Amino acid sequence: SQQGEEDPQALSIQEGENATMNCSYKTSINNLQWYRQNSGRGLVHLILIRSNEREKHSGRLRVTLDTSKKSSSLLITASRAADTASYFCATNVMNRDDKIIFGKGTRLHILP
């Protein structure tokens, strides 16, 4: 069964708009990460939020974590064409050592 699941599966927005992606998970976690994958490339780490944190920022990215709802959201503000990619959440499950479990991803397409 999938630990983390992103929603929506696909998202198309106009350039300049904000994009929001959500991730829900099932089991208590140590931390949650978001990764980006451009077409034909490997994944790139974006941001990590620990279970005792509620919000983190990095440039145009804002990540929130609600451990009571077992969910996280990734907000990309003022989207650009270069943000077109797939975005994955990955959870480090409590007591499960250094492994992380990836969701299936959200495909984001920024329209010119």
Add this chain to the structure above:
Amino acid sequence: DAEITQSPRHKITETGRQVTLACHQTWNHNNMFWYRQDLGHGLRLIHYSYGVQDTNKGEVSDGYSVSRSNTEDLPLTLESAASSQTSVYFCASSPRDGTDTQYFGPGTRLTVL
């Protein structure tokens, strides 16, 4: 600059052949991972290693093996390639510092005919 590389980038092979995919990292990370990525499944963990001589099975390890003889390399071997193993394979590494951030290679696209 430190990096993680995979070779080959593309491979076509026939059913039943043994195939080895290479992964080399210069981060000096203890942890290394192999994933496969298929449409509709996201990334699934095949094998992983926490250090030299340490290997562990992931969720989809059947038909695959790894060995870790040094810190830098974790080759993935398909003992007898099957069409179901047609996929894109990613290698990743992470430091053993509790942050769990993984650094990914560019991937190998494997086609088994």
